[in-house]
Amino acid sequence: MSVRTDGRKARGERRRQEIIAATLRVIERDGVAGVTHRTVAKEAGIPTASTTYHFATLDDLLIATLISCARDMATEVYWMIDRARSREGLRRSSELSSGPSAADEVSVLLAEALGPRRGRTMAEYELYLLASRRPALRPAARRWLDVLTSMVRHDDEVAFRVFLAGIDGLLIQGLIDDEPPTADELRPVVEYLLKPR
Amino acid sequence: MSVRTDGRKARGERRRQEIIAATLRVIERDGVAGVTHRTVAKEAGIPTASTTYHFATLDDLLIATLISCARDMATEVYWMIDRARSREGLRRSSELSSGPSAADEVSVLLAEALGPRRGRTMAEYELYLLASRRPALRPAARRWLDVLTSMVRHDDEVAFRVFLAGIDGLLIQGLIDDEPPTADELRPVVEYLLKPR
DNA sequence: AGTAAACTTGGACGATAGTTCAGGTAGTGT
DNA sequence: ACACTACCTGAACTATCGTCCAAGTTTACT
Structure with missing residues (x-):
């Protein structure tokens, strides 16, 4: 069960990591002030709603x-x-x-x-x-x-x-x-x- | 003439200083992220348009x-x-x-x-x-x-x-x-x- | 007093923000 | 095959943002 569960989580985890990496790139380029759900999503090449799904609030995203x-x-x-x-x-x-x-x-x-x-x-x-x-x-x-x-x-x-x-x-x-x-x-x-x- | 000119400028200068002081208070309380024309104006107790008159852009305000x-x-x-x-x-x-x-x-x-x-x-x-x-x-x-x-x-x-x-x-x-x-x-x-x- | 310049301000415009949601897709367990 | 859950996303809502402007007020100088 644990294997399957991990496998299932892996998909979402990868997306999470992509979002985090994109966030870091945005911060490097434009600073924390430039971090919005939309800029991060565009940087990662994913729809905006995906960032809000994995990170309920912007603070959660910054913490991660x-x-x-x-x-x-x-x-x-x-x-x-x-x-x-x-x-x-x-x-x-x-x-x-x-x-x-x-x-x-x-x-x-x-x-x-x-x-x-x-x-x-x-x-x-x-x-x-x-x-x-x-x-x-x-x-x-x-x-x-x-x-x-x-x-x-x-x-x-x-x-x-x-x-x-x-x-x-x-x-x-x-x-x-x-x-x-x-x-x-x-x-x-x-x-x-x-x-x- | 210089005295009168200074006197005229003094009015605007005082307002400018009030705005700068309010900006600093806002930054102390909420950080640079909390600095907007409106929050600064409210902190200073003046209308919003007054901050845009004395500081054309937010960057000017932060620089000052x-x-x-x-x-x-x-x-x-x-x-x-x-x-x-x-x-x-x-x-x-x-x-x-x-x-x-x-x-x-x-x-x-x-x-x-x-x-x-x-x-x-x-x-x-x-x-x-x-x-x-x-x-x-x-x-x-x-x-x-x-x-x-x-x-x-x-x-x-x-x-x-x-x-x-x-x-x-x-x-x-x-x-x-x-x-x-x-x-x-x-x-x-x-x-x-x-x-x- | 009269004129010009600086100052003040309420209100509005378009852009963008965070967040939400209904509906769709893809894997998992039975 | 079926239900179930997690995952995904286009679209929209409301709030707030920076900025602008026209009209009014004050002040300085002649």
Whole structure:
């Protein structure tokens, strides 16, 4: 029974995922303000009523998008960390897990987030900020941080919180630059941020 | 002539300022999404057509609000710094201008921004994020940072950028907490952020 | 006083929004 | 084959949106 039920649900689930993906594209292009049942439906190439069938209200749609977005980012970060660790091998670090090469990697990642992936970064922060206004969205938004916290090995809790805050700040400030900052411009700041006290 | 001309403009200017103030209140309460000509007009207690007369489009209204908001914050920070300096007197600091008492002051300020002034903080970041999407808003948003940079004495450019980014990150992350963090909870992080390398 | 400009405002127009619903289709279980 | 449920969708309803305009009022200057 469970197989059949899953099979039946799969059809609707696929449609749901298409709608969520289309919503994210709309947010990347036009912001949360551009999200309407009609724009999302047009982006997904489906009739308008289909979005209202799967998501009763616009808030439900935004919640689902935020959750999906947070999950994507979590898996992305997971592989990033996994890759970095295997590359460093068993490099012995006397202090934190962060060495100079970590600063390089983070700088490149930030530059990408503010350059080619700028739209996505804006979308994420718009959803993040939306969560501050809708309590229903907050657990999903907090998972953003929780996943990072649980994945990254951090000996010093305070230092790690400072690191996360610094990354957020650099991203937000980078979003209002006319020209996105390069990894080289970012590196000194990131290095200072990672430097242990 | 200039006096009379100013006098004539003063009437419209007052109305303009009322509209901008009402817009900010609306953003604090309902977010940028809640800003319409009608909601702003109702908040200000004036007819709808009055807002369209003084601000041809909604974007003009948001731009003006962002600029006004940035100016308010600049003067506020100016007096905050002035007060802090006069309080510390000529305390000799061997390293940066930031000592332990500075961490106290910043922590309290952050706790206020996330507690009683939470609505205002959300409004500021929504406008800030809006600027990332509308190039016309960016200069005003950048002034936010420029004013701080020009006002605060900073021997170490990189350290100061890290400090600003950290503050931004702490504020944004604090906005999705169900209970706003207290100054005591914030202090360790702020102290670490201010600690010179 | 008279004129021009700035200001104010009630009302209206077309466009678009969220949401609803009746009717149709496609799979599932018996 | 049959009923059942989930899924899908075209069309429509009402509300609200941005914007505009014509007519009235106030103010500044000659």
